[in-house]
Amino acid sequence: MSRLTASNVLLAREIIGYYPRPKSALIPLLHLAQHQDGYVAEDAMEHIAELLHLTPAEVLGTCSFYEMFKLEPVGRYVINICTNISCLLNGGEELLHHAEERLGIRSGGTTDDGLFTIEDVECIAACTEAPCLQVNYRYEYRLDNDDFDRLLADLRAGSRTDIPAHGTLGRIRQHIGPDRIAGIERPELAGTPAWFTARQPAADGGAGGGS
Amino acid sequence: MATNAYVSHATGYVDNEGPKVVTSRFLHPDSYTLERSEATGGYSALRAVLQMEPADAAAQVKEAILLGRGGAGFPAGIKWGFMPAVWPRYLVVNGDESEPGTYKDRLLMERDPHQLIEGCIITCYALGLNTCFLYVRGEMALAQERLAQALNDAYAAGYVGKDIMGTDVGIDIVLHWGAGAYIVGEETALIESLEGNRGMPRLKPPFFPAAKGLYMKPTIVNNVETLANLPWIFTNGVDAYRQLGSERSPGTRMLAISGHVNRPGVYEVEQGVVTFRDLFYGDNYCQGIAAGNELKMFIPGGGSAPWFFPEQLDLKLEAAEVGAAGSMLGSGALVVMDHTTDAVKACLRVVRFFARESCGKCTPCREGTTWEEQILQRIMDGNGRPSDIDLLLDIGSQISPGDYPAAAFEAEGLTAVPFPPKQTTICPLGPSSVAPIVSAIRRFRHEFEAKMPVAPAVSDQHEQRTDGETSMSEAEAEEVHA
Numbered sequence: 001m002s003r004l005t006a007s008n009v010l011l012a013r014e015i016i017g018y019y020p021r022p023k024s025a026l027i028p029l030l031h032l033a034q035h036q037d038g039y040v041a042e043d044a045m046e047h048i049a050e051l052l053h054l055t056p057a058e059v060l061g062t063c064s065f066y067e068m069f070k071l072e073p074v075g076r077y078v079i080n081i082c083t084n085i086s087c088l089l090n091g092g093e094e095l096l097h098h099a100e101e102r103l104g105i106r107s108g109g110t111t112d113d114g115l116f117t118i119e120d121v122e123c124i125a126a127c128t129e130a131p132c133l134q135v136n137y138r139y140e141y142r143l144d145n146d147d148f149d150r151l152l153a154d155l156r157a158g159s160r161t162d163i164p165a166h167g168t169l170g171r172i173r174q175h176i177g178p179d180r181i182a183g184i185e186r187p188e189l190a191g192t193p194a195w196f197t198a199r200q201p202a203a204d205g206g207a208g209g210g211s
Numbered sequence: 212m213a214t215n216a217y218v219s220h221a222t223g224y225v226d227n228e229g230p231k232v233v234t235s236r237f238l239h240p241d242s243y244t245l246e247r248s249e250a251t252g253g254y255s256a257l258r259a260v261l262q263m264e265p266a267d268a269a270a271q272v273k274e275a276i277l278l279g280r281g282g283a284g285f286p287a288g289i290k291w292g293f294m295p296a297v298w299p300r301y302l303v304v305n306g307d308e309s310e311p312g313t314y315k316d317r318l319l320m321e322r323d324p325h326q327l328i329e330g331c332i333i334t335c336y337a338l339g340l341n342t343c344f345l346y347v348r349g350e351m352a353l354a355q356e357r358l359a360q361a362l363n364d365a366y367a368a369g370y371v372g373k374d375i376m377g378t379d380v381g382i383d384i385v386l387h388w389g390a391g392a393y394i395v396g397e398e399t400a401l402i403e404s405l406e407g408n409r410g411m412p413r414l415k416p417p418f419f420p421a422a423k424g425l426y427m428k429p430t431i432v433n434n435v436e437t438l439a440n441l442p443w444i445f446t447n448g449v450d451a452y453r454q455l456g457s458e459r460s461p462g463t464r465m466l467a468i469s470g471h472v473n474r475p476g477v478y479e480v481e482q483g484v485v486t487f488r489d490l491f492y493g494d495n496y497c498q499g500i501a502a503g504n505e506l507k508m509f510i511p512g513g514g515s516a517p518w519f520f521p522e523q524l525d526l527k528l529e530a531a532e533v534g535a536a537g538s539m540l541g542s543g544a545l546v547v548m549d550h551t552t553d554a555v556k557a558c559l560r561v562v563r564f565f566a567r568e569s570c571g572k573c574t575p576c577r578e579g580t581t582w583e584e585q586i587l588q589r590i591m592d593g594n595g596r597p598s599d600i601d602l603l604l605d606i607g608s609q610i611s612p613g614d615y616p617a618a619a620f621e622a623e624g625l626t627a628v629p630f631p632p633k634q635t636t637i638c639p640l641g642p643s644s645v646a647p648i649v650s651a652i653r654r655f656r657h658e659f660e661a662k663m664p665v666a667p668a669v670s671d672q673h674e675q676r677t678d679g680e681t682s683m684s685e686a687e688a689e690e691v692h693a
Contacts, residue, residue, distance in 0.1 A: 018385045019385070020342070020426060021406070021407075021426065023406060023407035023408075024405055024406055024407050025407070026407035027387070027388070027389070027390050027404065027407065028387065028388060030390065031349075031388055031390065052407075061409060062407055062408055062409055065392060065409035065410060065570075066349070066389075066390035066391050066392050066410070067390075067391040067392065068349045068350070068390040068391035069390055069391075080350075083560070084311045084312075084514075084560065084561075084564055085311050085312060085470075085510070085514060085546050085557060085560050085561055085564075086311070086312055086469035086470055086475075086546055088556075088557070088560050089469075089470045089471060089546070089548060089552065089557075090470075122309070122311070122393065122564050122567060122568065123309060123310070123311040123312065123313070123514075123564070124350055125308055125309065125313060125314035125317045125348075125350075125351070126222070126223065126314060126317075127311075127312050127313070127314060127467055127469035127470075127475070127544070127546070128223040128314075128467060128468070128469045128475035128476050128477060129222060129223055129475075130469060130475075134350065136352075137349075137350050137351070137352040138352060138353070139222075139353075141222060169349065169352050169355055169388060170352055170355030170356040170359055170388065171356060172355075172356045172359040172360045172363075173359055174358075174359045174362050174363060174385070174386045175363060176366055176372065176383065176385075177366070179373070180366045180367070180372040180373055181372055181373065181383060182341055182372050182373045182381030182382055182383045183341070183381065183383070184342050184383055184385065185299040185301070185340070185341055185342040186299070187299060187425075187426035187427070187428050189299060190297075190298055190299065191298055191299075192298045192339055193298075193339060193340070193341045193380075193381070194379070195378070195379045195380045195381065196265060196339035196340075198379070199264055199265055200264075200265075200266075201264065201266070
């Protein structure tokens with residue numbers, strides 16, 4: 001739908017500066033686009049291509065590999081229900097079926113009101129708390145059907161202020177001040193860091209390996 | 212004193228009896244803050260390391276026998292030694308934890324990000340490099356937030372960035388979020404992803420990341436838990452570290468034990484000392500199989516690991532021992548399944564994972580894992596064909612030729628086939644899909660057979676016509692394979 005906003009372009013340029021080559025910033029910028037719009041819009045991909053000196057096809061090529069990037073709008077709350085082995089053993093499939101029934105959609109679908117998308121996902125690293133799910137990548141543990149219904153009610157009521165809209169991952173970003181950055185090493189620039197050379201044993205002439 | 216109980220603010224973690232190397236701060240609700248870290252010795256190891264020559268620091272890690280905790284168990288110190296004297300060089304930290312059943316890196320990042328940051332800086336210093344990328348799995352929003360805050364605080368406090376702790380040493384750590392792809396946990400795929408590409412593994416040889424990695428420059432990829440051990444090692448010394456665990460596997464490991472046990476949890480456990488039986492039944496650990504049921508099988512090291520059975524319960528958690536017995540300790544994920552578990556269904560679910568996560572680069576994996584899933588699904592649905600069991604093994608042998616690693620099954624006269632499997636693919640993902648298939652069929656072939664439909668009428672007529680012949684004709688077999 002939209003290109004990156006002016007403030008997001010500033011953020012994008014800061015992110016690009018943290019990488020030795022611009023293309024390395026591609027996944028972070030796709031996250032930024034998804035944070036802005038809730039999904040990765042086509043215009044945003046074109047804009048990212050301009051910022052990184054790539055073709056839009058290269059941007060899409062990377063974007064389409066990663067399942068967190070949504071190329072179409074999804075619900076405000078994306079509910080990822082784990083059905084992998086540990087959750088399977090403890091009712092993950094039943095929880096998924098309950099969710100599908102409650103919301104009247106199949107895994108991968110979005111409710112008509114645009115509020116919920118459900119996905120049947122692979123292991124989300126909370127296996128001792130099975131069955132588990134994530135709402136916009138925030139965990140809910142050991143849910144039974146009633147817990148799930150309560151979760152839906154809370155999300156509908158807007159009382160889960162701890163869960164941002166889909167697209168927002170970490171709400172705290174890394175910022176490295178210009179006075180604190182040591183200098184991201186570019187692959188084109190050969191040479192050992194000065195501090196490392198200075199710490200080599202004298203007999204080694206400063207050309208030794210790091211191990 | 213350990214409480215031998217869950218810790219409410221660190222969901223899943225159990226504060227059991229035993230030495231704490233990487234989880235020592237977990238009992239503090241504010242363990243992720245710089246204040247708590249500093250008050251409990253945080254960054255004091257770094258201060259000491261900065262007084263050493265980098266090569267000496269690297270030598271100590273080698274001496275400590277710090278085994279990689281990501282899955283392969285390769286000693287970090289030896290891996291570091293593979294770097295040629297070429298600059299620039301990079302450190303990439305693998306926090307893309309997604310092996311089924313595994314979670315310990317997530318807790319380490321959420322609960323003690325400063326410990327990891329300190330480990331990263333120590334590694335960069337020892338290797339003489341000044342740029343580190345910390346690749347965190349996309350789905351782990353809280354870990355991203357905690358690490359971002361910790362990095363911002365550590366930069367401000369002078370532990371990262373320019374002039375670290377008042378010295379001339381400058382090292383940057385850049386936090387990078389993944390975007391949902393299991394295969395990116397493979398180190399060359401992770402490097403591809405960090406370069407902004409589709410996360411597909413690179414062919415190796417000729418180039419291993421230590422020689423040609425990120426931007427084709429020397430790159431060390433280490434797991435989160437591996438590096439989280441470093442502050443303890445440099446605070447307490449190599450000798451103290453090697454007194455923990457066994458001779459071949461010093462130190463501790465974080466193990467996530469899930470499935471049908473009374474107290475599933477993440478435990479810090481001395482390596483090579485306890486047995487699987489201790490873990491599943493011991494009071495200090497999982498306290499028995501849930502609901503008083505019987506153990507049927509267990510996965511000892513993540514979804515990629517061949518299954519073990521009650522016969523293997525008394526093995527120690529020692530990589531060499533477990534490898535010889537036909538599986539691996541892998542990523543420290545143990546999944547326990549009781550006698551009510553449907554072996555075919557469990558097999559299908561693990562295979563389905565690999566089918567969904569195959570990156571598509573190598574044909575045997577891309578096609579093979581999908582075929583495996585489809586065949587298992589039709590068996591589950593009651594539409595299996597008599598030849599399907601052998602067909603599954605046949606497809607498996609095309610992804611992983613030869614005898615596939617498996618546990619001994621003495622009742623059937625089957626001996627153990629040691630780990631690892633062979634592969635016709637670039638990375639181990641495809642061969643991993645064969646683990647549940649060989650494990651389940653070798654042991655529970657009757658469960659597969661029991662799901663086969665009663666022979667259809669057409670076959671009956673055919674058998675009558677061929678006058679007593681009960682096996683499938685050549686033509687019929689061809690048809691099934693087609």
